[in-house]
Amino acid sequence: MATGQVEVVILGISQDGGVPQPGCRCNTCASSIEEPSRRLHPVSCVIRGIDGSIHLIEATRRLDEQLAMASSVLGLGTSIIPETLCLTHAHLGHIDGLGQFGKESMGLSGVPLFASDSVVSLLRGRDSLGPFDSRIVQPGVPFSPSEGCGFEYTLVQVPHRDEHSDTHAVMVRGGAKRLLFLPDHDDWGQTLTMAGSKGIREWFSSLEVDVVLLDGTFWDSDELEGRDMADVPHPTICESLSRLGERREGDPRILFIHLNHTNPVLDPKSEQLRRVVSMGWGVAEQRSVIVL
Ligand SMILES: [Zn+2]
Numbered sequence: 033m034a035t036g037q038v039e040v041v042i043l044g045i046s047q048d049g050g051v052p053q054p055g056c057r058c059n060t061c062a063s064s065i066e067e068p069s070r071r072l073h074p075v076s077c078v079i080r081g082i083d084g085s086i087h088l089i090e091a092t093r094r095l096d097e098q099l100a101m102a103s104s105v106l107g108l109g110t111s112i113i114p115e116t117l118c119l120t121h122a123h124l125g126h127i128d129g130l131g132q133f134g135k136e137s138m139g140l141s142g143v144p145l146f147a148s149d150s151v152v153s154l155l156r157g158r159d160s161l162g163p164f165d166s167r168i169v170q171p172g173v174p175f176s177p178s179e180g181c182g183f184e185y186t187l188v189q190v191p192h193r194d195e196h197s198d199t200h201a202v203m204v205r206g207g208a209k210r211l212l213f214l215p216d217h218d219d220w221g222q223t224l225t226m227a228g229s230k231g232i233r234e235w236f237s238s239l240e241v242d243v244v245l246l247d248g249t250f251w252d253s254d255e256l257e258g259r260d261m262a263d264v265p266h267p268t269i270c271e272s273l274s275r276l277g278e279r280r281e282g283d284p285r286i287l288f289i290h291l292n293h294t295n296p297v298l299d300p301k302s303e304q305l306r307r308v309v310s311m312g313w314g315v316a317e318q319r320s321v322i323v324l
């Protein structure tokens with residue numbers, strides 16, 4: 033059914049482990065056990081094109097619930113079948129729903145899967161591409177996932193623990209606006225060097241993006257008691273806020289995603305969330321829709 037607009041539905045805002053994270057006894061995870069509305073899925077989006085076609089970014093292990101959520105938000109009644117899939121990288125939380133496309137569940141074949149050469153090679157080596165028709169994408173080159181969908185993707189390379197595959201952000205360009213989906217990167221210094229930009233503002237401005245779903249995994253560097261945060265490098269929200277300062281006229285909307293279960297912004301009453309919002313930025317919400 034043609035809708036005439038490109039809609040992005042946010043289906044998950046948590047880091048790969050989700051909330052509750054398996055086996056975790058923290059307060060955030062515990063409170064989500066009795067309160068299903070506090071359960072969070074790993075990051076993923078569905079995009080409905082202007083022709084009604086359905087496209088998925090990331091295949092998480094909560095694919096079943098996320099497709100049902102997309103169907104509910106878009107008012108489609110029955111569970112939806114993604115016509116294409118685009119992947120940022122090959123860390124487990126972003127790909128462990130791939131098996132759901134195969135014989136044991138949806139029974140699909142030939143689903144176009146867009147990803148970098150290194151992600152496709154890795155998945156081929158693990159024999160994970162059975163249901164897919166893989167299409168290798170070059171970074172920086174826009175492409176349309178299907179004819180008539182009314183939007184284009186562009187992969188933008190970012191540095192991120194590349195032990196399995198390289199990593200990209202995905203830019204989605206609709207008829208009126210551009211969105212950047214950037215769930216994982218290691219640190220701002222390396223990312224900005226790779227982008228050839230002096231600051232975050234300059235980089236986003238060069239990409240001409242209107243909305244950014246940005247890696248906000250951790251609030252600050254004291255967050256993982258008993259674990260070395262160098263094992264899981266991400267720029268903290270505190271660092272992003274101090275580099276950005278307050279939102280200025282002409283800045284994109286920045287919404288933090290990929291939140292670890294330990295991140296205090298997950299508490300709607302937290303001082304930390306108030307600070308993000310008071311500076312003009314935000315935290316993304318599951319089930320929200322962004323029109324491009
Ligand atoms: Zn991740």
Ligand SMILES: [Zn+2]
Binds near residue numbers: 059
């Ligand atoms: Zn927890």
